[in-house]
Amino acid sequence: EVQLVESGGGLVKPGGSLRLSCAASGFTFSNAWMSWVRQAPGKGLEWVGRIKSKTDGGTTDYATPVKGRFTISRDDSKNTLYLQMNSLKTEDTAVYYCLNWNDKGGFHYWGQGTLVTVSS
Amino acid sequence: QSVLTQPPSVSGAPGQRVTISCTGSSSNIGAGFDVHWYQQLPGTAPKLLIYGNSNRPSGVPDRFSGSKSGTSASLAITGLQAEDEADYYCQSYDSSLSGYVFGTGTKVTVL
Numbered sequence: 001e002v003q004l005v006e007s008g009g010g011l012v013k014p015g016g017s018l019r020l021s022c023a024a025s026g027f028t029f030s031n032a033w034m035s036w037v038r039q040a041p042g043k044g045l046e047w048v049g050r051i052k053s054k055t056d057g058g059t060t061d062y063a064t065p066v067k068g069r070f071t072i073s074r075d076d077s078k079n080t081l082y083l084q085m086n087s088l089k090t091e092d093t094a095v096y097y098c099l100n101w102n103d104k105g106g107f108h109y110w111g112q113g114t115l116v117t118v119s120s
Numbered sequence: 121q122s123v124l125t126q127p128p129s130v131s132g133a134p135g136q137r138v139t140i141s142c143t144g145s146s147s148n149i150g151a152g153f154d155v156h157w158y159q160q161l162p163g164t165a166p167k168l169l170i171y172g173n174s175n176r177p178s179g180v181p182d183r184f185s186g187s188k189s190g191t192s193a194s195l196a197i198t199g200l201q202a203e204d205e206a207d208y209y210c211q212s213y214d215s216s217l218s219g220y221v222f223g224t225g226t227k228v229t230v231l
Contacts, residue, residue: 035220044122044225045158045166045209061218097165106156106171106211113165 002026002109004098009114016088020114022081022098030076031055033101036083038094039113048083048096065091088118123148124210124223131229132200140226142193142210148221150191153213157186157195160207169208170195197228205230 008020024032033056036048049062051072060072071084081098095113102108125143132138142155149155157170168177170186173193183204185196193212197204210223 037222044207045211045222046122047220047222050219063219064217102171104171104175105154106168107158107166108168108171108177110165110167 002100004100004109004111006096006098006111006114009096009116011117011119012088013120014088014090014118016118017084017086018088018116020083020085020096020098020116022083022111024079024081024098024100027100029074029079029100034072034074034081035099035101035107036070036072036081036096037099037107038092038096038116040091040094043094046094050101051081085116088116090118092116093118122224123214123217123221124212126208126210126223126226128224129227129229131231133231134200134202136200137196137198138200138228139197140195140208140210140228142195142223144191144193144212144221146191147216148191148212148214149188149193151215153215155186155188155193156211157184158209158211160209161203162206166209200228200230202230204228 003025005023035050051060069087073082097113099107130138154172158166159169160166173188174186183199208226214221
């Protein structure tokens with residue numbers, strides 16, 4: 001059974017930093033292209049960024065609003081995905097989900113997410 | 121920065137058929153990238169409803185169907201039920217943005 005368990009959320013002041021983690025199980029993590037998606041309170045879904053598998057280059061792509069502030073990384077030995085968030089803004093307040101891209105297309109499995117609140 | 125446009129809301133009586141449109145452009149749906157649909161019940165995480173334009177994951181009722189044509193896609197719900205009341209999002213890939221994109225979301229209300 002695929003499981004994606006996000007952690008590390010909390011309250012942080014504007015300009016601060018936070019690192020989210022995602023523990024993955026039930027699939028071959030090292031082969032997976034992983035993404036972060038977020039949802040601000042009462043708003044829609046927004047893709048944050050992704051990291052390809054090391055076999056496919058391990059490169060990253062980011063959405064414009066977070067480019068230069070957020071960094072996605074992975075530790076395949078620990079089956080863990082990370083999201084380092086710096087220079088946080090109030091508009092980054094959201095529930096953050098980590099997801100694996102399915103070979104057939106789409107994000108087939110969703111965890112419960114972790115809430116990040118940026119407020120003074 | 122949603123580049124996929126959906127109607128904010130649609131509604132229908134129980135048993136009726138409703139459709140949700142997802143309009144994109146030549147850099148996403150029109151470029152041939154697949155469209156996927158998600159259902160988000162109140163207070164819960166999203167759930168995959170349709171992948172690869174028209175495929176249902178196991179466990180999704182056949183009342184839900186997807187299609188794609190040109191720069192748009194559609195999700196149809198036939199035999200609308202009270203438990204279908206939720207938010208629905210389309211999703212694809214955009215070559216100009218080099219990333220995945222979600223639709224603006226549609227709230228389905230069962231009258």
